[in-house]
Amino acid sequence: MGNALTKLDESENAFKGRSASIGSGSTRPTNVSERRRRMHMGISNNARSRTNSTGSQLMYKKKSTRERDSMKESFAKQLVVRYNESVDGGYLAPHGCYTFEKLDYDPSLVRSLITARKLAPFYIPLQDFDESWTREELIKIVDGLPLHAAVNENPEEFEDTPIGNLKVQNIDELVDKSLSKKEQRKQRSKIFKARLHRKRILWQEQENEAFLEQKLEAKKEPNPSKRNLALPSADLNHTIYKKGIECPICFLYYPEPLNYSRCCLQPICTECFVQIKRGDPHFPHEEVDPTKPVTNDDEKDPNLLISEPASCAYCATPNFGVTYQPPENRKTGIGGTPPGSYKAAHDEEKASVSNRSGSEEGPKTPSKSPEDPEVVTSDMIRPDWKAKLDKERLRLARRSANATAIHVSNQLVSPDHPSRRDSTTDSGSIPNARSSRLVTNPMVELENQMVEQAIRLSLVDEEERKNSQVHR
Amino acid sequence: MASLPKRIIKETERLASDPVPGIGAEPHEDNLRYFAVTIEGPKESPYEDGIFELELYLPDDYPMEAPKVRFLTRIYHPNIDRLGRICLDVLKNNWSPALQIRTVLLSIQALLASPNPNDPLANDVAEDWIKNEELAISKAREWTTLYAEKK
Numbered sequence: 026m027g028n029a030l031t032k033l034d035e036s037e038n039a040f041k042g043r044s045a046s047i048g049s050g051s052t053r054p055t056n057v058s059e060r061r062r063r064m065h066m067g068i069s070n071n072a073r074s075r076t077n078s079t080g081s082q083l084m085y086k087k088k089s090t091r092e093r094d095s096m097k098e099s100f101a102k103q104l105v106v107r108y109n110e111s112v113d114g115g116y117l118a119p120h121g122c123y124t125f126e127k128l129d130y131d132p133s134l135v136r137s138l139i140t141a142r143k144l145a146p147f148y149i150p151l152q153d154f155d156e157s158w159t160r161e162e163l164i165k166i167v168d169g170l171p172l173h174a175a176v177n178e179n180p181e182e183f184e185d186t187p188i189g190n191l192k193v194q195n196i197d198e199l200v201d202k203s204l205s206k207k208e209q210r211k212q213r214s215k216i217f218k219a220r221l222h223r224k225r226i227l228w229q230e231q232e233n234e235a236f237l238e239q240k241l242e243a244k245k246e247p248n249p250s251k252r253n254l255a256l257p258s259a260d261l262n263h264t265i266y267k268k269g270i271e272c273p274i275c276f277l278y279y280p281e282p283l284n285y286s287r288c289c290l291q292p293i294c295t296e297c298f299v300q301i302k303r304g305d306p307h308f309p310h311e312e313v314d315p316t317k318p319v320t321n322d323d324e325k326d327p328n329l330l331i332s333e334p335a336s337c338a339y340c341a342t343p344n345f346g347v348t349y350q351p352p353e354n355r356k357t358g359i360g361g362t363p364p365g366s367y368k369a370a371h372d373e374e375k376a377s378v379s380n381r382s383g384s385e386e387g388p389k390t391p392s393k394s395p396e397d398p399e400v401v402t403s404d405m406i407r408p409d410w411k412a413k414l415d416k417e418r419l420r421l422a423r424r425s426a427n428a429t430a431i432h433v434s435n436q437l438v439s440p441d442h443p444s445r446r447d448s449t450t451d452s453g454s455i456p457n458a459r460s461s462r463l464v465t466n467p468m469v470e471l472e473n474q475m476v477e478q479a480i481r482l483s484l485v486d487e488e489e490r491k492n493s494q495v496h497r
Numbered sequence: 498m499a500s501l502p503k504r505i506i507k508e509t510e511r512l513a514s515d516p517v518p519g520i521g522a523e524p525h526e527d528n529l530r531y532f533a534v535t536i537e538g539p540k541e542s543p544y545e546d547g548i549f550e551l552e553l554y555l556p557d558d559y560p561m562e563a564p565k566v567r568f569l570t571r572i573y574h575p576n577i578d579r580l581g582r583i584c585l586d587v588l589k590n591n592w593s594p595a596l597q598i599r600t601v602l603l604s605i606q607a608l609l610a611s612p613n614p615n616d617p618l619a620n621d622v623a624e625d626w627i628k629n630e631e632l633a634i635s636k637a638r639e640w641t642t643l644y645a646e647k648k
Contacts, residue, residue, distance in 0.1 A: 122502065127558070152503055175500070274560060274594045276504040297594065300561050304590065338595040 111358035115146025121174030150277035254365030346402035543637035547645030563592035584618035
């Protein structure tokens, strides 16, 4: 990671009054500290469960679910577009071309990158753009744009999910107690999701209404200096939208400048940029010989699982990243002048036009390496990608361990089953000397396999522990 | 259902106003994410003179997720199986949101011109292709006349 980003983290932490001691290198101190505590609790729970009842475990679990819920809520709150949080005519949260569920980047990181002018702000896009529009027409069109796109209020997914009273925090009442523990957990998480979806809509609606109200009031106010200066001035709207550029991915029109891919200098809006991420963890793809049998994914070593950094959408260069050169003709909102007081000076307008004609072939800077401090990569805005990969590896390791356990217990049921003989001859993991002895005694074989399994599992756990330490 | 993203609307318009030679793609009236596609077999390939029908569907996450494309016309090709499923990198791992319906269909046309039996989907066809390419090609030509002849 570049120096610039670490600096951003620190300022972010300072801004929120977080203690400086946690996560100087990490971007999500709460996550890490929570994981650390959970690990401690896990250990003490194990120790306690030997002597004590399970009551304490339940209490801990409840708390952690609630903590996770509130983390998810504060995450979602950072994705609300707020009219009084603007940068150079754009905003700190996406307009909504993609659904809520698809926003999984680290919002606090992206917000700091935008206010630091290292990433273009999220602008409100124009659906179409016509060069023949007059200044007045354009200003009128832009003035009528909502802060956020319309959201599907009743997605099919949540159709039959009760959401109860949104003001009541405790949702355990809504869970059907006649279900099994596992089903109850599932239902609870679904109810939480449905409620959060509705809450996000409400939070955004409140903001949209406030924006509209302020705009109406500003129209009634004859004295420009008394208007709400957080609202963009007509000049600002005209300056940024008078010449749109189409994002090649969402096909919507955005003010210039946009972000440019670090490798091939192609434009991309921030809303599309935050959608591009690593693919799901997978096994390396091999060209197979059709005459040979294929190895099943279940039989592969989970540690071979890989995830590759996202590639450039345009030229497929690995490790996708963008650069952004902030506009010279405007610095408004956070870290700049109030958007409402922005005036386009005549010579400035001209200057920006000539600037633009020069920048039509994209930025003048040559392509940059992903380590360049000016580059923002896809991995940077999703610092949890490594944890996700480890989690998937662990899941696969557990699954194959379970499969072995089931296999072993099957052998116990019918020791004469032909599959048992197959497994002892085929399996390379069991030394020959031992297996020949084991054929005569299935119980000893079973025990040995279980011991092997236990060793494997504890190795996996050890691996996970090490990894989580590295993350810290 | 959520409204259709601007991107899909614009792509559809541009496909109609500036069509690709040898390729047709029309959205269904009742589902604008579902396209009826035709691809002409490339010249100097065993699929020459054939017109292949395909279906293309744009999933909810399009363009972050690749379109789903399937041959409806039967075809003898190592990377297309009996069900019409296609083994093509840009439809899977190498999908990029900067690609479009247009570019995907061009890639499929190019796949017809250059089959890759080393990364097969239809194992039996790929085996034939590796063992006796000439025979496989003549069979592909036979199937083209049989199932994909121009009407």
